[in-house]
Amino acid sequence: MAYDAAVVGAGHNGLTCAAYLARAGLKVLVLEAREVIGGMTMSDELAAPGFLSDVHASGYLVAKLAPVAEDFDLAGRGLDLITPDPNWAQVFPDGRSLLIGRDIEATAASIAQFSSRDAETWRTLYQRYLTAKPTIVRAMLSAPKSLAEELAAPHGADGYRMLMQSGRSWADETFESPELRLFFASAGLHFGLAPDDALGGHFAWLFFAVVQDVGCSIVKGGMHNVPLALAQVVEAAGGEVRTDAKVGRIEVVDGQAVAVHLADGERIAVGGPIAVNADPRHLVVDLLGPDAVGADLEAKLKRYEWGPSFFGIHLALDAPVDFKAAPAGQVCYVHASELSVDALARMFVDIRAGRLPEHPMVGIVNESACDPSRVPEGKALMKFVVHFVPYKVTGDATGRTSGGDWDAIKDVYADYLLEWLDEAFLPGLRKRIISRSIQSPVDYERRTSSSVHGTHMHGAFVPWQVGAFRPVPEMGHYQTPVPNVYLCGAGAHPGSGVSMGPGHNAAATICADLAIRFPGRAA
Numbered sequence: 114m115a116y117d118a119a120v121v122g123a124g125h126n127g128l129t130c131a132a133y134l135a136r137a138g139l140k141v142l143v144l145e146a147r148e149v150i151g152g153m154t155m156s157d158e159l160a161a162p163g164f165l166s167d168v169h170a171s172g173y174l175v176a177k178l179a180p181v182a183e184d185f186d187l188a189g190r191g192l193d194l195i196t197p198d199p200n201w202a203q204v205f206p207d208g209r210s211l212l213i214g215r216d217i218e219a220t221a222a223s224i225a226q227f228s229s230r231d232a233e234t235w236r237t238l239y240q241r242y243l244t245a246k247p248t249i250v251r252a253m254l255s256a257p258k259s260l261a262e263e264l265a266a267p268h269g270a271d272g273y274r275m276l277m278q279s280g281r282s283w284a285d286e287t288f289e290s291p292e293l294r295l296f297f298a299s300a301g302l303h304f305g306l307a308p309d310d311a312l313g314g315h316f317a318w319l320f321f322a323v324v325q326d327v328g329c330s331i332v333k334g335g336m337h338n339v340p341l342a343l344a345q346v347v348e349a350a351g352g353e354v355r356t357d358a359k360v361g362r363i364e365v366v367d368g369q370a371v372a373v374h375l376a377d378g379e380r381i382a383v384g385g386p387i388a389v390n391a392d393p394r395h396l397v398v399d400l401l402g403p404d405a406v407g408a409d410l411e412a413k414l415k416r417y418e419w420g421p422s423f424f425g426i427h428l429a430l431d432a433p434v435d436f437k438a439a440p441a442g443q444v445c446y447v448h449a450s451e452l453s454v455d456a457l458a459r460m461f462v463d464i465r466a467g468r469l470p471e472h473p474m475v476g477i478v479n480e481s482a483c484d485p486s487r488v489p490e491g492k493a494l495m496k497f498v499v500h501f502v503p504y505k506v507t508g509d510a511t512g513r514t515s516g517g518d519w520d521a522i523k524d525v526y527a528d529y530l531l532e533w534l535d536e537a538f539l540p541g542l543r544k545r546i547i548s549r550s551i552q553s554p555v556d557y558e559r560r561t562s563s564s565v566h567g568t569h570m571h572g573a574f575v576p577w578q579v580g581a582f583r584p585v586p587e588m589g590h591y592q593t594p595v596p597n598v599y600l601c602g603a604g605a606h607p608g609s610g611v612s613m614g615p616g617h618n619a620a621a622t623i624c625a626d627l628a629i630r631f632p633g634r635a636a
């Protein structure tokens with residue numbers, strides 16, 4: 114048998130899993146459908162030649178809590194992080210901004226512009242995070258606990274209340290100023306959560322506490338340096354990474370997976386575990402199918418929920434453009450939105466009804482200000498991630514289109530958004546554009562099949578699809594009904610984002626099942 118293990122998909126989680134398995138002594142084959150590795154951690158010259166954009170993820174944040182980069186010396190393999198200070202900003206249409214600095218006192222000073230009581234509250238909340246940090250990191254980097262275990266823990270019921278609280282409910286009871294309430298409610302959007310959705314409060318606290326703690330970075334020379342560094346680890350340990358190798362199905366004999374079949378017909382025998390980095394529905398419905406998993410599980414994955422879709426604008430600019438809110442341009446990630454939680458909530462009403470929103474929240478990454486190596490001398494590059502748009506557009510709150518096919522309407526919507534962004538946040542932006550690339554949800558999905566409907570999460574973060582319920586309770590611990598087939602992507606705990614968590618945890622589970630030593634540090 115040529116291979117002891119196979120990994121389907123070379124996203125950063127698949128490569129993390131493969132790197133640990135290869136270090137554990139298994140002969141590993143990674144199969145990637147696309148012509149390049151990386152999945153949603155890739156970079157490309159989208160807007161113009163010589164202007165290198167991160168196509169999907171830009172912010173390197175949660176992975177800093179994981180041991181993976183150190184276990185594999187990714188810094189020695191080309192991973193170089195840029196962590197600006199101030200680090201994160203919310204800009205308001207009136208030219209004010211709220212900043213997270215690398216130092217808690219800098220953040221508190223920024224918050225105090227709006228409320229000194231809220232500044233003191235943030236100091237307390239951050240301290241609470243630091244105290245809980247070892248537990249939080251352990252929870253992220255190990256298989257999830259059952260709900261019964263969560264509730265039985267000390268203060269379990271209080272923890273459950275906070276976990277389930279919406280962003281608005283938590284922000285309203287925690288902060289007094291509308292600016293802080295908006296800022297924290299908007300954090301939930303990184304997990305696809307509307308201000309009134311369950312889970313938003315807990316994620317808001319955790320998300321910005323992690324930003325405060327480790328800082329959000331962008332990767333020098335492009336996010337694709339993450340998968341490139343991980344692939345080096347796989348290959349150095351004797352593994353192989355093949356691109357243009359779409360897996361069509363996993364062959365199961367007598368309840369065990371024995372081979373993968375590529376879409377072009379090639380059969381590759383595998384003597385041990387097969388870990389799948391693709392989204393959970395693709396794994397269950399297409400790669401395994403009802404004969405291997407049963408009709409009941411197949412039906413559950415067919416009703417799996419995806420969450421809201423992204424829309425992206427990448428601009429090559431002939432010179433840098435300053436924000437109305439001055440220091441915001443230097444930070445890693447900027448939130449631009451209307452100043453009200455109600456406006457965010459209205460935006461979700463629109464997108465869930467199929468309408469293009471008038472004032473979405475836009476995540477702005479000033480790629481060339483943070484990393485000048487991305488552009489030719491003197492030029493600039495900005496990325497705008499629109500949270501969110503509908504996948505199927507049946508109307509338009511801006512009144513510019515009547516909805517319909519994304520290929521037909523994406524430029525009209527982008528024109529509208531650029532006009533709004535120029536007026537409200539970035540005066541003069543449109544005059545500086547050399548060329549642009551617009552990414553509709555359909556474009557994201559065409560590029561990377563696991564970005565289902567143009568989403569970023571491999572499955573919505575809703576209470577019935579997180580923790581031990583992710584993606585479904587039957588697969589909540591990386592395993593599937595086929596004992597040697599595993600899920601190692603963002604559809605498993607701890608979920609989406611560049612965290613390396615699902616890949617790390619799936620590899621640890623596989624090593625435990627094989628009774629071999631896991632070659633990484635225990636969380």
Ligand SMILES: Cc1cc2nc3c(=O)[nH]c(=O)nc-3n(C[C@H](O)[C@H](O)[C@H](O)COP(=O)(O)OP(=O)(O)OC[C@H]3O[C@@H](n4cnc5c(N)ncnc54)[C@H](O)[C@@H]3O)c2cc1C
Nearest residue numbers: 122124125126146152153169170171172360569603610611
């Ligand atoms: C626009 C956008 C912006 C984002 N911004 C951020 C950010 O700033 N920070 C952050 O932390 N996260 C961000 N994210 C989310 C983050 O990028 C993803 O959650 C994460 O990268 C998912 O990683 P993964 O390895 O689990 O899966 P993926 O990256 O989706 O990788 C899965 C891989 O499997 C391959 N595959 C699928 N099916 C098959 C098959 N049959 N055969 C072979 N290969 C297959 C796919 O081609 C893909 O390469 C963003 C996402 C998007 C879309």
